[in-house]
Amino acid sequence: MANKHNNEEEGSNLTTQDWLNLARETLIRDGVEAVKIDRLAKASGVTRGGFYWRFKSRxxxxxxxxxxxxxxxxxxxxxxxxxxxxxxxxxxxxxxxxxxxxxxxxxxxxxxxxxxxxxxxxxxxxxxxxxxxxxxxxxxxxxxxxxxxxxxxxxxxxxxxxxxxxxxxxxxxxxxxxxxxxxxxxxxxxxxxxxxxxxxxxxxxxxxxxxx
The missing domain is CATH 1.10.357 (Tetracycline Repressor; domain 2)
Incomplete structure (x- = not known):
């Protein structure tokens, strides 16, 4: 639980632009189907919860x-x-x-x-x-x-x-x-x-x- 909490806290440190930069490079490299919450969160080293600090949904x-x-x-x-x-x-x-x-x-x-x-x-x-x-x-x-x-x-x-x-x-x-x-x-x-x-x-x- 502590690790999950820490990862979510780390997610709050990622700005909206940080997520967009990662989504952009993923889109360019692998296409829109690869722009998924789990994949982006894993690449950022945070949980899905970290994503929801900045976005309501995919x-x-x-x-x-x-x-x-x-x-x-x-x-x-x-x-x-x-x-x-x-x-x-x-x-x-x-x-x-x-x-x-x-x-x-x-x-x-x-x-x-x-x-x-x-x-x-x-x-x-x-x-x-x-x-x-x-x-x-x-x-x-x-x-x-x-x-x-x-x-x-x-x-x-x-x-x-x-x-x-x-x-x-x-x-x-x-x-x-x-x-x-x-x-x-x-x-x-x-x-x-x-x-x-x-x-x-x-x-x-x-x-x-x-x-x-």
């Missing part, structure tokens, strides 16, 4: 995990596109976000999309988030001077291209992606290239000679 945890995903992966996305600078500069900021994969985690996006395949509720949330992201891109292209339809189509092409890149599991180093970024930039945006057309828009490295 359903409560999963709802907050969805909110965590929206915050972690959509706020940086929209912030990059709505920050300071010209539309071209802000688009490059988004490219850098995608290449660095620090503030924006593609594996988290992929895990939630896989989860959405098993839940209509999650699928609706993903669709809403996708719409928010596409609209942020649309507004950027509209500001750059494209008419409504072309701004929307360019936004969709940019976004669907990137989602497809993650969904297909393309394996490519960050360095190689930086090398190719000027070509993607020109094709996807239609913006005029920099004066130094051989300069990588992300790293500033010369990319006139690209190797396969």
């Amino acid at each position: 359903h409560d945890l999963l709802e907050q995990l969805l909110d965590d995903w929206r915050s972690c992966n959509t706020v940086p996305f929209v912030s990059a596109l709505s920050g300071a600078g010209t539309p071209a500069q802000r688009y490059r900021a988004l490219m850098q976000l995608w290449i660095e994969e620090r503030e924006f985690r593609p594996d988290y996006d992929t895990a939630v999309r896989n989860w959405a395949a098993t839940s209509s509720v999650v699928a609706d949330v993903v669709q809403t988030v996708d719409s928010v992201r596409v609209d942020a891109l649309r507004r950027l292209f509209k500001e750059a001077g494209y008419d409504g339809n072309e701004a929307l189509v360019r936004a969709r092409i940019t976004y669907y291209h990137q989602v497809g890149y993650y969904t297909l599991g393309v394996r490519q180093s960050a360095e190689r992606r930086r090398q190719l970024s000027p070509i993607y930039y020109q094709i996807l945006t239609g913006f005029a290239p920099d004066q130094n057309s051989g300069t990588d828009v992300i790293s500033g490295k010369n990319t006139k000679e690209l190797v396969g």
Whole structure:
């Protein structure tokens, strides 16, 4: 009884974010079916009772995990596109976000999309988030001077291209992606290239000679 009591007390020291961090990594690694109270509690070294210090139920945890995903992966996305600078500069900021994969985690996006395949509720949330992201891109292209339809189509092409890149599991180093970024930039945006057309828009490295 003493050990159980101690474990529950230790559970009270785990913050809500601690549990969400563990749930996030479990979701990414093993899928939503693995995000179970017993499994998370065992990984944390506490009893089930420790879990209930922070959440009412597994359903409560999963709802907050969805909110965590929206915050972690959509706020940086929209912030990059709505920050300071010209539309071209802000688009490059988004490219850098995608290449660095620090503030924006593609594996988290992929895990939630896989989860959405098993839940209509999650699928609706993903669709809403996708719409928010596409609209942020649309507004950027509209500001750059494209008419409504072309701004929307360019936004969709940019976004669907990137989602497809993650969904297909393309394996490519960050360095190689930086090398190719000027070509993607020109094709996807239609913006005029920099004066130094051989300069990588992300790293500033010369990319006139690209190797396969």
